[in-house]
Amino acid sequence: MVKVGYCTNLTIESVEEAAKNNVNLLITHHDAWEWMAGIKEEVLQILKQSNITHFYIHLPLDDAEFGNNTSLLKKLGFEVIDKFSNDEGMYCGRIGETDNPITFEDLVAKIEVLLEEPVRTWKNNDKLIKKIGVVTGAGFSAIDVKDAVDLGCDLYLTGEKILYTVQYAKYSKIDLVVGSHTFTEIFGLERLNELLIEKYPMLESVRINEEHIE
Missing domain, CATH: 3.40.1390.30 (NIF3 (NGG1p interacting factor 3)-like)
Known part of the structure; x- marks a missing residue:
């Protein structure tokens, strides 16, 4: 069974949480920001090591x-x-x-x-x-x-x-x-996840917890 995780941000913490939850596909609203030096490289490394595929959808x-x-x-x-x-x-x-x-x-x-x-x-x-x-x-x-x-x-x-x-x-x-930026934007991802489950009932899903840091 494929396990899908979703959250607003692609961060070191969210990817580590996805790995702990044995997620196969992580869907986020934001990619890791390239101007935050070092974070994107580390995030991509964790995704690769954990065999997690990442998909993000921003403006759409x-x-x-x-x-x-x-x-x-x-x-x-x-x-x-x-x-x-x-x-x-x-x-x-x-x-x-x-x-x-x-x-x-x-x-x-x-x-x-x-x-x-x-x-x-x-x-x-x-x-x-x-x-x-x-x-x-x-x-x-x-x-x-x-x-x-x-x-x-x-x-x-x-x-x-x-x-x-x-x-x-x-x-x-x-x-x-x-x-906050993070928690005003979680509900579109939540609905996208619901639509995925409706279309592909064999999927398992989990919301990846994020901190209220803003």
């Missing part, structure tokens, strides 16, 4: 109809109604809407339960949350925040922020919630 999983943004929105109870944040022809963001507006505090609580980690928050208006813009992972661009505002969103949710993210959210009076 951000844009997929079952991908990171869509899966996260569905788990939060929002219906996807639009896409935004175009990057090289791929849409890295989705707009979600609910018929049952929710308070900022209740939505933040749901997000923290879903991500299994604390999030950073900036409450910039007093409205109930009906529509949100989501760019999982590195959605720190003020341009993406502006697009979410222009599309009528009450809140912007992402996995990274910089000074300009916070400044523009405050200026435009849109609520801002920032989780």
